[in-house]
Amino acid sequence: MRIPYYPGCTVKTTAKNLEESALASAAALGIELEELERWNCCGVVACLAGDNLMEQLAPIRNLIRVQEQGADRVVTMCSLCYGTLKAANALFRRDEEKREKINQFMYEEPDYEGGVEVLHLLEVLRDEIGFDTIAARVGEGLAGLRIAPYYGCLLLRPRELGLDDPEDPHILEDLMESVGADVIVDPYRTECCGSYQTVSNIDLVAERTRRIVGSAVRRGADIIVTSCPVCHFNLDRRQRDVLRIDREFSGLPVLYFTQVLAFALDLPESVMHFDLHEIDPRPVLESKARTAGVSE
Amino acid sequence: MRTSLDAEQLKNDIVARIEELSGENVYACYQCGRCSAGCPGIEAMDLLPNQVIRLLQMGQVDEVLRCKTIWACASCFTCESRCPKGVDLTRIMEAVRQIILRQNIDHAKLAELPDEMIEDLPQAALVSGFRKLTS
Ligand code: SF4
Ligand code: SF4
Numbered sequence: 340m341r342i343p344y345y346p347g348c349t350v351k352t353t354a355k356n357l358e359e360s361a362l363a364s365a366a367a368l369g370i371e372l373e374e375l376e377r378w379n380c381c382g383v384v385a386c387l388a389g390d391n392l393m394e395q396l397a398p399i400r401n402l403i404r405v406q407e408q409g410a411d412r413v414v415t416m417c418s419l420c421y422g423t424l425k426a427a428n429a430l431f432r433r434d435e436e437k438r439e440k441i442n443q444f445m446y447e448e449p450d451y452e453g454g455v456e457v458l459h460l461l462e463v464l465r466d467e468i469g470f471d472t473i474a475a476r477v478g479e480g481l482a483g484l485r486i487a488p489y490y491g492c493l494l495l496r497p498r499e500l501g502l503d504d505p506e507d508p509h510i511l512e513d514l515m516e517s518v519g520a521d522v523i524v525d526p527y528r529t530e531c532c533g534s535y536q537t538v539s540n541i542d543l544v545a546e547r548t549r550r551i552v553g554s555a556v557r558r559g560a561d562i563i564v565t566s567c568p569v570c571h572f573n574l575d576r577r578q579r580d581v582l583r584i585d586r587e588f589s590g591l592p593v594l595y596f597t598q599v600l601a602f603a604l605d606l607p608e609s610v611m612h613f614d615l616h617e618i619d620p621r622p623v624l625e626s627k628a629r630t631a632g633v634s635e
Numbered sequence: 636m637r638t639s640l641d642a643e644q645l646k647n648d649i650v651a652r653i654e655e656l657s658g659e660n661v662y663a664c665y666q667c668g669r670c671s672a673g674c675p676g677i678e679a680m681d682l683l684p685n686q687v688i689r690l691l692q693m694g695q696v697d698e699v700l701r702c703k704t705i706w707a708c709a710s711c712f713t714c715e716s717r718c719p720k721g722v723d724l725t726r727i728m729e730a731v732r733q734i735i736l737r738q739n740i741d742h743a744k745l746a747e748l749p750d751e752m753i754e755d756l757p758q759a760a761l762v763s764g765f766r767k768l769t770s
Contacts, residue, residue, distance in 0.1 A: 352757075352758055380758075380762065382762070382766065383758075383763040387726045388730060388733045389655070389656060389657070493712075496715065497723070497725070501716075531711030531713060533709055535763040535767055536707065536709050538743060538748070538764030538768070542679075543678065568759050569757055572756065
């Protein structure tokens with residue numbers, strides 16, 4: 340099965356560990372994620388001011404690219420891209436006046452009516468492949484590895500756009516169970532990591548990271564999994580900044596769900612790019628997970 | 636004697652503009668505080684999120700326009716998803732920021748970011764940060 344796929348800027352640069360592990364895992368499970376031609380940056384965050392239509396152009400152009408190739412859905416693996424593409428799409432479906440205005444403004448493009456479905460890779464894994472199929476494929480898999488899923492914001496919120504219950508989600512837990520891991524349901528899993536505050540207010544983010552990672556540590560987690568490159572940066576790289584405010588702090592490796600999947604599927608370590616991590620996950624993966632473990 | 640309270644008398648141009656930009660009705664809020672209870676940014680805030688909306692209800696925009704709260708907001712939509720009255724406070728925070736940013740007053744300065752931080756940060760953080768905090 341082939342599905343058009345929107346990468347976004349970050350997975351092509353600082354989050355290669357997300358992209359490459361996702362593409363390899365999907366391929367191993369029979370899904371070819373075909374990169375969209377001529378995609379552009381989605382803008383990362385939707386402007387929430389109702390009169391600003393300019394910031395809707397970037398995400399909509401990408402959906403037009405999908406429509407152009409005759410497809411009716413597009414998948415992304417970055418939570419931020421997912422939120423932005425889906426928000427612009429929802430606006431187009433809901434607001435005829437704004438839709439027409441934007442279509443007219445982009446006169447060089449074919450009209451877009453909101454017909455493309457924006458999917459997160461997690462939804463494809465759940466609905467197209469099926470967690471049962473993954474479980475059957477992986478077998479005992481990662482038994483013994485204690486994983487705390489972390490959702491952050493944009494998989495779940497705003498209410499209109501989330502892919503699971505915003506207060507009690509389970510898609511990541513279900514996926515992690517399907518690869519045989521021991522799942523820890525952490526109360527901080529839906530709390531914000533501080534997001535873009537990491538650019539201008541490092542202390543705020545370090546405090547968020549201290550609490551979120553600290554909670555997973557107290558509950559005995561070996562690793563945290565996430566799906567968002569900004570959450571990943573804040574929870575992983577900012578652990579260095581947590582040590583400035585709390586010398587007693589002891590951290591954890593933070594992985595993308597796709598890396599855990601690739602590891603469970605026994606894919607080559609080269610697609611996981613563990614070298615991009617602040618806290619190296621290899622020791623805990625090698626000691627806790629099945630001995631077959633990482634192979635080149 | 637009959638006493639009447641009239642929100643329209645308290646509503647000034649800036650409150651009206653915030654409602655227009657956000658598409659939200661600030662008077663729908665009944666001050667339950669759920670937004671503030673779940674807000675991840677409160678440690679860096681001077682006003683609680685529910686106080687921001689209360690001040691807007693009272694027409695006290697000056698305090699809102701100079702507060703730290705709007706800049707510590709991470710647009711996480713926790714307040715939006717928990718508000719029992721359906722008020723999207725995330726959009727109200729954005730509207731207040733926009734009122735300031737549209738006067739070309741930036742909150743963050745790209746030129747002041749150290750090079751190593753620019754190299755370190757994911758693109759998504761840089762783009763979203765500067766979209767939210769600069770004009
Ligand atoms: S949660 Fe909603 S109703 Fe309650 S204080 Fe906040 S904005 Fe007002
Ligand atoms: S969107 Fe802003 S105000 Fe609302 S909970 Fe998140 S950080 Fe707080």
